[in-house]
Amino acid sequence: QKEVEQDPGPLSVPEGAIVSLNCTYSNSAFQYFMWYRQYSRKGPELLMYTYSSGNKEDGRFTAQVDKSSKYISLFIRDSQPSDSATYLCAMSVEGYQKVTFGTGTKLQVIP
């Protein structure tokens, strides 16, 4: 079993929809949680960063962490065609030199 599980999709939604992307994990020591967006043939770019549990909002994006359930989510409101990309969750343990990535969910927002 992988430490981080992420549904690969693809996920297709109409423009304007609310998108929910999720990851589950097994290592209860993870404390830092991140979401990256990766356009085709580009490097991943950091979207959101959260420490421990709770919510964080940035414009149309909201990241949620539920450590009791070992579950993290990224919500995208009013989705746009420009949001079409692969979204990677990532997490790490404080004091270790490693970040563990999910395999990514491919999102397509249809105009």
Add this chain to the structure above:
Amino acid sequence: DAGITQSPRHKVTETGTPVTLRCHQTENHRYMYWYRQDPGHGLRLIHYSYGVKDTDKGEVSDGYSVSRSKTEDFLLTLESATSSQTSVYFCAISVERSTDTQYFGPGTRLTVL
């Protein structure tokens, strides 16, 4: 892209040949990483560096070596390339401690025939 460049951006080579990929950063960050990305596997850590001449192995280090003689450059070498090393290779840096957020370069697409 946090001032990270990778070269070459694309390379096609033959099995058994040595290949070196270069990662260059402009901001003197201490931590640098090499990942490979493959369908169904996501990003997997090959090697990382926490300073000049200080490197350590990641989860898929077999067949790869690294060197860091200057803060700004981190080299990944495939001593004798194999078809299983066909992949997209990404360099990353961490702007604070190594477990903090990482920023990625544009990637090198390597094909081993």
